[in-house]
Structures are given as C-alpha cells and as structure tokens.
Amino acid sequence: MAQVKNNYQFEDMLQKHNLKKTAPRLRVLSMMYSKNTATSQPDLESVMNDIDRVTLYRILNTFEEKGIIHKVFDLNGTANYAVCHSDCKENHHHDEHLHFNCTACKNVYCINELNMPRLTLPAGFEPQAFTLYASGLCPKCSKKGAARVN
Structure with missing residues (x-):
C-alpha cells in the first residue's frame, strides 16, 4: 500500500538529506510516495510534463545517491x-527485499514482508548489493485472470 505523506514531511525529508526544497523535488517525492509500485523515468515524464527530462534524471539520481x-x-x-x-x-x-515483476501489467513491486535468506558466499567474495527478483502475476492481475476463467 502506498505511504501517505504531506508536503511538510517531504520538506523535512529533503532537509534531512541536505537537499534544497525545490518544487520539482517535492513533486517527484509526492508522486513516488503516492504509488505502490516502482516507476520508471519515462512514466514519471508522462505525468510530470512540466519537469524537463534532464532535471528529472538529476532528481532521481540525487534521490538514489x-x-x-x-x-x-x-x-x-x-x-x-x-x-x-x-x-x-x-x-x-x-533494499534487500524481493522485487516482483508482474508479467501481465508490467508493474514492479517491492515485497518487504518476506524474511530474506542470509547470503553466504564463498571465501573472498564481499557482497555490496543483493537483489532478488520474482515474476508472475500480481494480486490484481491474478484476480482478473480468475474472473475470465469463471
């Protein structure tokens, strides 16, 4: 479920990360927190057409860093x-959690509720990141498929 935050919380978040409180940054945060799926830059561009591509790229890059x-x-x-x-x-x-790719609607979900297995690598390997993917049907698409069968 999407997390609900208000503009003051977004301003506090930017301040906590030593970032200027700009209208484009606040809009991107608001948009991302309103979704319960991951979103791509092209998807954001399509709904935020007043923020140019380069600015949006920089915002996403900065937020990731x-x-x-x-x-x-x-x-x-x-x-x-x-x-x-x-x-x-x-x-x-x-972000060591399951990333679920729905093969029908193409949405990507972060599944945080699962307990992830402990990663044990052979001697000499030092993991810096861990990503686990699964694909199939999300609950909404599963329900649609079941409705078509009935």
Missing part, C-alpha cells in the same frame, strides 16, 4: 525507482 529511492530493473531491463525504507543512508541502501 541520498538513499531516498532505490533502482530496480523490470523484465525489459528498464530502470524503475521505488521509495527506500528509512534505514537507507547516503550511498548505502538496505
């Missing part, structure tokens, strides 16, 4: 962005 959002790839290899947990920090993400 600051630990506000994290990048996840969909089944086509397109970068999508999702809101981070509060324990993410600048240049150090804790």
Whole structure:
C-alpha cells in the first residue's frame, strides 16, 4: 500500500538529506510516495510534463545517491525507482527485499514482508548489493485472470 505523506514531511525529508526544497523535488517525492509500485523515468515524464527530462534524471539520481529511492530493473531491463525504507543512508541502501515483476501489467513491486535468506558466499567474495527478483502475476492481475476463467 502506498505511504501517505504531506508536503511538510517531504520538506523535512529533503532537509534531512541536505537537499534544497525545490518544487520539482517535492513533486517527484509526492508522486513516488503516492504509488505502490516502482516507476520508471519515462512514466514519471508522462505525468510530470512540466519537469524537463534532464532535471528529472538529476532528481532521481540525487534521490538514489541520498538513499531516498532505490533502482530496480523490470523484465525489459528498464530502470524503475521505488521509495527506500528509512534505514537507507547516503550511498548505502538496505533494499534487500524481493522485487516482483508482474508479467501481465508490467508493474514492479517491492515485497518487504518476506524474511530474506542470509547470503553466504564463498571465501573472498564481499557482497555490496543483493537483489532478488520474482515474476508472475500480481494480486490484481491474478484476480482478473480468475474472473475470465469463471
């Protein structure tokens, strides 16, 4: 479910991450927090046509560096962005959760409710990131498919 925040909370978030409170940054935060799926830059561009492509790219890049959002790839290899947990920090993400790609609607979901297995690598390997993907049908698409069968 999408997290509900108001503009004051977004302003506090930007201040906490030492970022200027600009209207485009606040709009991007508001849009991303209103969704329960990850979203791509092209999708954001289509609904935020008053923010140019370069500015939007810079905002997303800055938010990712600051630990506000994290990048996840969909089944086509397109970068999508999702809101981070509060324990993410600048240049150090804790987004070790399942990323679910729906094969019907193409949405990407962050599934935080699962307990992730502990990752044990052979000697000499030092993991810096961990990503786990699954694909199939999301609840909405599963329900649509079941309705068509009945």
